[in-house]
Amino acid sequence: MTDKKGLFKQFIFGETVISKESLPADEIDKLLLKGKKIKDQGVVPSQEEILAVFARLSKAWADPQYQRRREAFDALSKNSDLSPEFIGAVLEEFAKLLAPEYLLHKIEGELGNSGIQGKPVAQKEEDIQLIVQPSGLVLHVASGNVFLACIESLIDGVITRNINFLKMSTDDRDFPLIFAESIREFDKEGVISPRLSVIWWRGGDEAIENLFKQNMDRIVFWGGAEALKAWEKNLSEFTVLIRHGHKISFGVVSKAGLKSADLAAVTDNIALDIAIWDQKACNCPQTLFIERSVSDEEAGRFIDSLTGSLKKMNAAFPPGRRSDDEYVEVMKTRELAMAKHLVTGEPISVLGPKTFDWTIIFEEKTGGEAFEPSPLNRTIIIRRYQSLDALSDLFKNHSFYLQTVGYCLNSSEVPEYAVRLSSLGATRLCPFGIMAIPVAGTPHDGGYILRDLVRFTVIER
Amino acid sequence: MPIKTIEATKKIIKERAIREFFTHLSYRKKNVVDDLLTDRPFDFSGPWKTSFLEAMRWSFRHHYANSEFYRSLCLQKGFDESRIASFEDIWEIPFILSDVFKMYNIETRTGDMLKAEMSSSGTSGRKSRIMLNMLSGHRLLFSVYHIYKTMGLVSSKPANYILMAYNPAIDETIATTNSDLIMTYLTPRRDVFYALDSDKEGGIEFLRDESINRLRKFIDEGLPVRMLGFIHHMCEVVNGYKERYGTVAFPADSYIISGGGWKNFANPYGAGFDMFGFFKENTNIDIRNVRDLYTLNEHAVFYLECERHNKHVPNVAMACARDPRTMERLGYGETGLVHLYSPVIESCPVLSLLTTDYGRVEESCPCRIGGPYLKIIGRAGVTKKVTCAFTADQYVKEGARETVKV
Numbered sequence: 001m002t003d004k005k006g007l008f009k010q011f012i013f014g015e016t017v018i019s020k021e022s023l024p025a026d027e028i029d030k031l032l033l034k035g036k037k038i039k040d041q042g043v044v045p046s047q048e049e050i051l052a053v054f055a056r057l058s059k060a061w062a063d064p065q066y067q068r069r070r071e072a073f074d075a076l077s078k079n080s081d082l083s084p085e086f087i088g089a090v091l092e093e094f095a096k097l098l099a100p101e102y103l104l105h106k107i108e109g110e111l112g113n114s115g116i117q118g119k120p121v122a123q124k125e126e127d128i129q130l131i132v133q134p135s136g137l138v139l140h141v142a143s144g145n146v147f148l149a150c151i152e153s154l155i156d157g158v159i160t161r162n163i164n165f166l167k168m169s170t171d172d173r174d175f176p177l178i179f180a181e182s183i184r185e186f187d188k189e190g191v192i193s194p195r196l197s198v199i200w201w202r203g204g205d206e207a208i209e210n211l212f213k214q215n216m217d218r219i220v221f222w223g224g225a226e227a228l229k230a231w232e233k234n235l236s237e238f239t240v241l242i243r244h245g246h247k248i249s250f251g252v253v254s255k256a257g258l259k260s261a262d263l264a265a266v267t268d269n270i271a272l273d274i275a276i277w278d279q280k281a282c283n284c285p286q287t288l289f290i291e292r293s294v295s296d297e298e299a300g301r302f303i304d305s306l307t308g309s310l311k312k313m314n315a316a317f318p319p320g321r322r323s324d325d326e327y328v329e330v331m332k333t334r335e336l337a338m339a340k341h342l343v344t345g346e347p348i349s350v351l352g353p354k355t356f357d358w359t360i361i362f363e364e365k366t367g368g369e370a371f372e373p374s375p376l377n378r379t380i381i382i383r384r385y386q387s388l389d390a391l392s393d394l395f396k397n398h399s400f401y402l403q404t405v406g407y408c409l410n411s412s413e414v415p416e417y418a419v420r421l422s423s424l425g426a427t428r429l430c431p432f433g434i435m436a437i438p439v440a441g442t443p444h445d446g447g448y449i450l451r452d453l454v455r456f457t458v459i460e461r
Numbered sequence: 462m463p464i465k466t467i468e469a470t471k472k473i474i475k476e477r478a479i480r481e482f483f484t485h486l487s488y489r490k491k492n493v494v495d496d497l498l499t500d501r502p503f504d505f506s507g508p509w510k511t512s513f514l515e516a517m518r519w520s521f522r523h524h525y526a527n528s529e530f531y532r533s534l535c536l537q538k539g540f541d542e543s544r545i546a547s548f549e550d551i552w553e554i555p556f557i558l559s560d561v562f563k564m565y566n567i568e569t570r571t572g573d574m575l576k577a578e579m580s581s582s583g584t585s586g587r588k589s590r591i592m593l594n595m596l597s598g599h600r601l602l603f604s605v606y607h608i609y610k611t612m613g614l615v616s617s618k619p620a621n622y623i624l625m626a627y628n629p630a631i632d633e634t635i636a637t638t639n640s641d642l643i644m645t646y647l648t649p650r651r652d653v654f655y656a657l658d659s660d661k662e663g664g665i666e667f668l669r670d671e672s673i674n675r676l677r678k679f680i681d682e683g684l685p686v687r688m689l690g691f692i693h694h695m696c697e698v699v700n701g702y703k704e705r706y707g708t709v710a711f712p713a714d715s716y717i718i719s720g721g722g723w724k725n726f727a728n729p730y731g732a733g734f735d736m737f738g739f740f741k742e743n744t745n746i747d748i749r750n751v752r753d754l755y756t757l758n759e760h761a762v763f764y765l766e767c768e769r770h771n772k773h774v775p776n777v778a779m780a781c782a783r784d785p786r787t788m789e790r791l792g793y794g795e796t797g798l799v800h801l802y803s804p805v806i807e808s809c810p811v812l813s814l815l816t817t818d819y820g821r822v823e824e825s826c827p828c829r830i831g832g833p834y835l836k837i838i839g840r841a842g843v844t845k846k847v848t849c850a851f852t853a854d855q856y857v858k859e860g861a862r863e864t865v866k867v
Contacts, residue, residue: 327785328798328817328842335558335815342533343565354787 010200011180013038014193022200025207031197032137032215035163038195039136044161045191047107047117051100051159056186062095068182069094075174080147082278082320089317090148097152102440103159109441110450117161120459127461132454134161135240136217141231143223144171145280151179153220153449158192160453165212168200169223203227210234218242218453242452244445247282247403248373249435252391252417253302255293256410263305266408269433270380271309273406274358276436278320279376283404283428283436286374289385289394296364303362303382307351310358310378319357322377329375330356337361352379371395388417392424399425403445406435478577478598483646486606488599493519494804498600502607502775503832509776510548513804518545520804520812521554527570531557531810551802552781552790556815562589562759571596571808579758589758594808601761602643604777604805608763609647611830612752612773614716619649621679623672623698625690627665628655640756640763641689644718651684656694667694673701676709685714692719692736692753699743709744717746718765720754737770755837760814762803764835771826771834778803780835782821793824796838817841 007018013034023031060066069091076091077084096102108114111132113121120129138157142150150166154176157164168176176198184193201208204227212219213235220242221231228245235241251270258266273285290299334350340363341348352359358378365384371394374381385391395402402425409417418429427446428438438444482488490498494516497509522542524531535541538555545551561567573594593601609615626641645653654675660666676698679686688695695717702709717740740751755764755772764772764780774780781790782797791797799820802813819838826834 322786324785324797324819325842331785331788332558332560332817332842336560336564338534338537339530339557339561339565342530342537343567356786 009177011177011184011196011198013195013197014184014190016177016181022202023208025205025211028199028201028208028211031165031199032211035137035165035197036215038163044118044134045195047115047159047161049189049191050161051103053183053187053189053192054098054103054155054159055100057182058095058098058100060095060182060186061091061098064092068178068185072175072178075178076147076172079172079174080320081171081322082147083318086276086278086317086320094148097148097155103155106440107159107450110443110448111454117454129459129461131457131459132160133457134163135453135455136162137165137215138162138218138220138453139165139167139212139216141167141219141221141223141227142169142172142176144169146277147172147175149222149281150176153222154179154196154198156449157220157453158196160450162218162453163195164197165216166196166198167203167212168198170200170203173200204230213239215239220449220452221245240452242449244282246401247445248398248401249283249285249404249406250371251285251288251406251408251432251435252385253288253290253294253408254410254413254417255291255298256413257408258290258294258298258302260410261408263301264309266432267302267305267309268312269431270306270406270408271313272433273435274310274378274380275313275317275319278322279374279378281436283438284376285380285404285406285435286376287371288380288382289391290382292384292386299362299364303349303351303360306360306380310360314357314378319378326375326377327356330359330377330379333361333375333379333381334359337363371398388420392420395424402426404428404430404435406430406432408432478595479602479643479646482599482602483606486603488596488603491596494807495600497777497804498603498607500607500610502604502611502777503773503830505776505832513776513779514545514548514551516804517551517554517802517812518542520807521545523807524569524810524812528567528810530565530567531555531569551779554802554813556800556813557810559589559757559759559814559816562591562811566590566592567810568592569808569810573808591759591806591809591811593761593806597761597806597808600777600805604761604775605640605643605763606647608765608773608775609644612765612767614647614718614752614765616648616685616714618685618714619651620685620687620714621651621682622653623656623675623679623686623688624653625656625672625688625692625694625698627657628659640720640754644687644689648685648687651682652679656690656698667697669694669697669701672698673705676702677706680710680712683712685712685716687716687718689718690720692734695719696736696739699740703743709746711744711746715746715750717751718754719752720756755835757801757814757816759809759811760801760803760816761806762801767826767828767830767834769826769828771823771828772837773826773830774822774833774835776832777805780822780833782819783815785841791821793822793833796821798841799835799837 008021010017010023012031061069063069073087073091076087080087104114115121116130116132118131118133120131122129140150140153140157150169154164154166166176180196180198183196187193216239218240219231221228222244224246228243231241270288277284290302337348337350340346347364349362349364360380360382362382372381405421405426407414407417407429421429427443496512497516525535525542534557535555540555544553571594577593577598579591579593606615622645624641654672656668656672657665658668676686699709719736737748737751740746741748749768752766753772756762762775762778764774766772779802781800782795783789783800784791784797796819799816799818801816804812817840819841821836823834823836825831
């Protein structure tokens with residue numbers, strides 16, 4: 001964060017530090033030494049102490065007039081590409097993510113027992129107990145597309161009682177600092193904030209990044225492929241890289257599912273999944289597959305309804321700012337779809353306003369073709385699928401990248417689809433409307449995030 | 462006709478077309494489009510607007526009648542010939558996006574039995590392909606010759622050529638090879654060397670050392686040297702030469718003309734690279750003789766830089782920039798997507814071509830040639846923003862196979 005005078009703001013173990021530029025490698029080295037010292041002292045706050053701070057934080061952030069919430073809104077409106085309407089809606093929900101009951105639910109879901117941190121807990125097997133300890137020093141590397149992701153990652157690091165460093169994304173160097181200062185405000189006892197640093201350096205600075213790679217117990221990476229490759233290099237043998245790299249999600253609509261569903265409600269939910277985070281989150285759908293046995297008339301009604309839903313979504317949550325390149329990518333996708341229609345004669349509809357706010361590309365007959373990602377920014381490619389087998393074939397070369405599958409299926413179909421798509425690589429199936437809003441305590445990218453941040457010790461008798 | 466014979470015939474047609482054209486420097490004119498092709502390629506005075514309008518109208522009528530693709534596109538946009546009533550209406554002629562030619566082979570019927578295929582170098586992934594009939598090829602050659610002549614690059618003095626381009630033996634369809642080959646006819650040719658050839662595995666090999674040796678030989682001969690093609694390879698050769706022999710002392714009247722494959726070989730000679738500074742520092746060449754050429758495989762018009770390094774729009778074309786957010790036409794000096802118009806190609810409906818390059822059009826160059834010129838800023842599309850969503854550029858990277866080794 002730079003203020004009006006061009007000074008640079010960071011949060012270092014509970015202190016707000018203002019400097020002319022980001023910290024050089026030798027200062028980072030000192031920072032990491034201090035972190036190690038804190039770790040070596042072996043004083044770990046209890047879960048109860050941590051949750052007490054979060055209770056106060058949650059109450060404060062629930063108040064629209066809370067000064068830091070207003071600061072966050074202003075900063076995000078200015079710096080992030082998302083619309084103010086969307087940012088406001090996210091901040092409205094933010095307090096819930098901080099509530100102790102939510103966090104306890106998460107701990108219980110992911111670690112198996114809400115009381116397991118620092119205390120042995122008996123298991124089903126006789127004479128077996130498990131105890132969970134923090135892994136130690138954790139660096140969270142933020143991506144710029146979903147401003148909440150790094151905050152949630154940081155919260156995960158805090159509730160697992162680690163010493164946390166957050167490397168802010170270049171696109172958002174305000175909200176994490178505002179949140180860190182908010183923690184300090186409600187942490188008079190110094191439970192969390194002296195174990196927390198929020199810093200920034202230009203990504204790719206090898207001297208700094210190598211220090212973290214050599215000194216962290218865990219590095220939680222969020223972001224795209226190129227940056228991930230850089231973080232994979234030169235890791236110490238003690239450092240575990242937790243990879244949340246680029247992923248792809250899609251939706252599936254079966255004939256039986258559509259028949260039993262409220263069409264308007266389904267398309268409203270799909271529109272939400274497409275529009276949330278302007279589709280830049282890994283769990284937003286890029287393609288929708290409609291079962292071929294859905295008649296042309298039914299499919300037409302579905303498209304009409306989705307068009308209406310996207311228009312409504314646009315009115316409630318206008319799209320955020322985009323770069324010229326992003327506009328060009330959407331335009332290219334539209335033009336290439338139209339060219340495909342003209343060359344092949346296949347019925348392909350390209351729908352959407354001239355402003356490129358949203359785009360539907362409905363390839364009415366296409367099936368069995370290679371899967372293609374969308375240019376994002378509320379662009380959904382809709383294709384047909386002949387059968388579950390055929391759908392599976394489309395993704396067999398991309399299984400590593402698969403993540404969330406949103407569905408409109410008949411409840412009796414869900415198990416079969418779940419077995420097939422999970423065996424293919426999908427890590428989550430959910431009804432439309434919550435693709436980017438996972439349930440607390442459930443796995444992400446096929447694993448439990450909290451488990452990655454702790455050590456389990458088994459006690460046998 | 463057996464395929465091999467057809468391919469051989471195509472090649473003969475192309476080579477013969479080039480050779481014959483440069484023997485007579487003329488071709489058989491056919492319609493109003495040819496009225497635009499004169500020995501004054503930057504003359505926008507007098508009846509030019511009327512001539513260009515007539516040529517575009519003819520071209521539109523021809524492609525509308527003979528390209529099902531283009532007719533369907535126009536029908537979809539509710540556009541027909543009646544909409545081209547005035548010069549200003551030309552800007553509204555429906556465009557085809559240049560990327561479409563990377564996906565599909567789209568032709569316009571001309572009645573020609575054989576056409577020459579032209580493809581892009583494919584340095585950004587996919588190659589675009591278009592077909593050129595003889596008339597379109599002749600127009601291209603005529604236009605190129607007079608553009609270079611007006612720019613002062615046609616000479617009766619023999620020159621040696623180093624082409625940073627693919628040897629036609631690898632793929633004689635590649636447009637950069639062809640455009641570089643055409644340029645070797647602008648002077649009597651002493652020797653022509655291609656720096657890119659096929660390797661044992663069927664890939665492309667950059668003959669760096671051989672290029673340096675050849676440059677040394679050409680410099681020793683003392684005839685003007687013309688180095689044409691990809692900037693990356695030119696710089697590599699200049700660097701290699703300098704390491705061995707010191708500053709490159711080009712003979713008088715030498716030229717460096719870069720072009721083709723955009724700047725996709727990237728670092729260290731990619732976007733932002735100071736080409737003129739590089740040649741100034743490492744060679745003795747007069748920077749006025751270093752020119753960049755902007756041309757696209759899908760658009761048979763050459764936008765060659767003048768001595769002031771502005772890419773002039775010849776009078777066989779019109780250009781504008783479009784706002785990528787609205788597709789509205791922008792004014793002079795405003796940056797957007799470059800949109801090019803030209804009636805010269807008969808065998809492919811590219812009379813209105815929207816490129817994926819950012820640039821702007823300036824109204825009038827202060828050089829002796831004058832007239833509008835282009836400033837090309839860079840390639841558009843594929844955002845560099847970090848996102849955890851799997852993106853199209855990632856998809857290309859995951860699936861792409863490296864076929865060109867440089």
